[in-house]
Each structure stands twice: as structure tokens, then as C-alpha cells.
Amino acid sequence: MERRSNVNRHHLGWEKRHWQKNNVLRRLRDHQGMIIPMNLYDHRELHHNLLPPPMPTPGQAEELLSHLGHYDSMSERIDYLDMAAAFMQDRNPRYAGHLLVQRSYVLLDPFTQVERDIVAFERDRLAS
Numbered sequence: 001m002e003r004r005s006n007v008n009r010h011h012l013g014w015e016k017r018h019w020q021k022n023n024v025l026r027r028l029r030d031h032q033g034m035i036i037p038m039n040l041y042d043h044r045e046l047h048h049n050l051l052p053p054p055m056p057t058p059g060q061a062e063e064l065l066s067h068l069g070h071y072d073s074m075s076e077r078i079d080y081l082d083m084a085a086a087f088m089q090d091r092n093p094r095y096a097g098h099l100l101v102q103r104s105y106v107l108l109d110p111f112t113q114v115e116r117d118i119v120a121f122e123r124d125r126l127a128s
Contacts (some may be wrong), residue, residue, distance in 0.1 A: 032071035033080025039109040046105040053098035
């Protein structure tokens with residue numbers, strides 16, 4: 001991933017204090033795939049516009065962690081977000097939906113050519 005200024009780390013699970021109350025929820029929040037580099041200004045806008053996501057149950061979080069596996073540093077920054085949303089779609093639709101709304105903020109500033117291609121594909125799909 002290219003180096004960028006004005007980038008910080010966005011945890012897909014916030015407020016921290018709520019996720020810290022349970023070990024498995026804390027591990028999900030702290031999974032490196034669930035922490036996404038994001039444009040600082042878009043990150044602020046996300047937190048300004050969105051309420052915290054509904055938390056999965058500890059059992060759902062354990063299943064999701066197992067599904068996500070170990071973090072692969074060669075992955076695209078939205079790969080784990082997409083995996084989590086797809087996995088949780090039937091298990092916890094509200095949580096999955098919130099992840100997808102967060103995804104739209106993350107992709108406001110595509111970092112790589114792959115992300116630019118994803119944004120263009122999704123824009124074209126919506127236009128047709």
C-alpha cells in the first residue's frame with residue numbers, strides 16, 4: 001500500500017469501551033484486518049455521520065474470527081471488511097449492513113489501483 005499523509009487507523013468496531021467488555025469482542029475489534037487505514041477527513045465524517053455499529057454476539061464474533069483467520073499483510077485494505085460483511089449477512093444483517101456503510105466511507109478516497117477499479121466497477125453497475 002502506498003504511503004499517504006493525512007491517514008489514520010479506523011477500527012470497524014467502536015466505541016472501544018463497549019468492545020473491551022468481552023474478550024472475544026475485543027479480539028475481533030483488534031484483528032488487524034478490522035483496522036483500516038483511512039483518510040483522516042473521511043474518517044472524521046464517518047464518525048460524525050454514523051452511530052457505532054451493532055455488536056455481534058460473542059458467539060458470532062468467535063465464528064467471524066475463525067472465518068477471518070490470521071491477518072495477511074498483502075491483502076487489500078477492504079478485503080477483511082468484505083469478508084466480514086459477507087460472512088455476517090445471514091447471521092447478523094444489521095452488523096453486516098453497518099460494515100457495508102463503513103466501506104462506502106473507506107472507499108471515498110481509493111488508495112490503490114485495485115480500489116479505484118472497484119469503485120469504478122460499482123459506480124458503473126449502479127448506473128446500468
